[in-house]
Each structure stands twice: as structure tokens, then as C-alpha cells.
Amino acid sequence: MINQNNLQSRLASKLAVILSYITLTAVTATSAIAQSATSRILNIKGVQVGTATFTQTPLGVKVLLEVQNLAKGEHMVHVHENGKCDAPEFKTSGKHFASKDDNEHDHMQMMHNKHEESKHKPAGDLPNIVVKQDGKGTLTALLSELSLGTGKNSLLKKGGTSILIHAGANGKSTIPNVDYKTRIACGIIK
Ligand SMILES: [Cu+2]
Numbered sequence: 035m036i037n038q039n040n041l042q043s044r045l046a047s048k049l050a051v052i053l054s055y056i057t058l059t060a061v062t063a064t065s066a067i068a069q070s071a072t073s074r075i076l077n078i079k080g081v082q083v084g085t086a087t088f089t090q091t092p093l094g095v096k097v098l099l100e101v102q103n104l105a106k107g108e109h110m111v112h113v114h115e116n117g118k119c120d121a122p123e124f125k126t127s128g129k130h131f132a133s134k135d136d137n138e139h140d141h142m143q144m145m146h147n148k149h150e151e152s153k154h155k156p157a158g159d160l161p162n163i164v165v166k167q168d169g170k171g172t173l174t175a176l177l178s179e180l181s182l183g184t185g186k187n188s189l190l191k192k193g194g195t196s197i198l199i200h201a202g203a204n205g206k207s208t209i210p211n212v213d214y215k216t217r218i219a220c221g222i223i224k
Contacts, residue, residue, distance in 0.1 A: 071182055071189060073197050075101070075221035078122040083219050086197050088189055094178035095189060097160060101172075101199065104165045104219070107208035110200040111173065113158030113180070117194015119220035127196040127220055131158030133179045133187040157187065158195070162203040195223045 075084035084101035099111065118126035133156075157179035165171040181188050189195045201207045202214030209218070 069182065071223050073221035073223045075197060075199065075219050076119065076121070077103075077219045078124075080121060084199065084221065086221060086223070088177075088182060088223065090182045091176075094176050095180050095182060097173070097175045097177060099160070099163060099171075099173040099175075099197070101163060101165065101170065101219075103169045104171065104199070105201075105208035106165050106167055106169070108162045108164055108203040108206070109171075109208060109218075110203045110215075111160040111163050112156070112198050112200075113160070113177070113189065113223070114196045114198050114220075115158075115193075117196055117222045117224075119196050119222055121220075124196075124198060124217040124220040127198055127217070130156035131180075131189075131195050133157035163199070165208070189223050197221050197223060 069090050071088040073086040073088075074082055075086060077083045081103070083103050084099060086097060086099045089096045089098075113131040114127035114129065115131045116126060116128040118128075120126040157177065160175045160177070161173065163171045163173040177189075179187060182190055185191070197220070198217050199219040200214065201209050201212045201216040201218050205214055207214040207216075209216075212218075
């Protein structure tokens, strides 16, 4: 016959082990900075045309962008300042995402020389993606001034951010009769 007290104490110690495990898991999960984020990129019709993955590294956020079913040629790609993608114009995604340092930098530049436009690119600007004949393209890049942390320069900041693909680059459009700056696809970064 099993002693009732003995059984109770054995159950209690088992419970203690389970509880400490749960606590440990919870602490680990909440204290860690998000190490990666992703984005499903949709065109103006709501069809997915790309995926972006963002990974935190000591040097900044590494970006891998893969697209399909886009017009052949060079397309501008930027992180925009709002986590919104309302088709068909994607205006709600806002302007290019600039870090706080960018704004200070631009201000200093303007103070220094009012007539010369700042050459410093917003922190969220990526290199152009080149789409091949088959409609596919891949881009890897590093956003050195941005993070996936909790600060103002985070891609996961309050209000979110988005990744935008434009119709062309360097004044050239990939789509006939469509301005090269036209926003053709958008994905919220989560
Ligand atoms: Cu843009």
C-alpha cells in the first residue's frame, strides 16, 4: 500500500519541476529580441509575388528577397515607414523608412549647404532587384542602420514597416506606360 503523504510529496516535487520549466521557457521567450521577421509581398491584385526574410546579425539586418511573376528588368526596393499595404496604390505604406540618425544627418547636410541635395540614402533603401526573363529575381542585402529590436530603428517598431517593390529603377520602367516609381507590390514586415 502506498503511503498517502509520500504520494503527495512526490506529486508536489513533480509539479515543482514542471512549473520551473514553464517559468524558464517564458523568461527565455520574453527576454530575447526577435531574431527574424518575414514578409509576404502581394501585388495590386492581392497575388503573392515575393517573400522577404529579415535576420538580425551583429552588423545589422540581413535581407533575403525572392520574387516571381514580376516584369523583367530592374526594380527599386525599399523598406517603407508604415506596416500597411493597401492596394492598389499602397500609399498607406508611407515614405521610405529613414532611421533617426538619417534625419539628423540630413538636417546637418542642409545646414551645411542649403543648395546641395543630401546624397545619403534613407536607412531602409535596398539595392535594386533584377528580375530575369522568367519573372524571377533574388536579392540579398544588409540594412546596417536598422534592427529587429525595440528601438526607433527597428523594422518591428510601433506601427510596423513594409517592403515595397516599384515598377522600375533609374528612371526606367519595366511596365509600358507605367511610371517607374509606381508601387507595384507590398508586404508588411512581421
Ligand atoms: Cu519605395
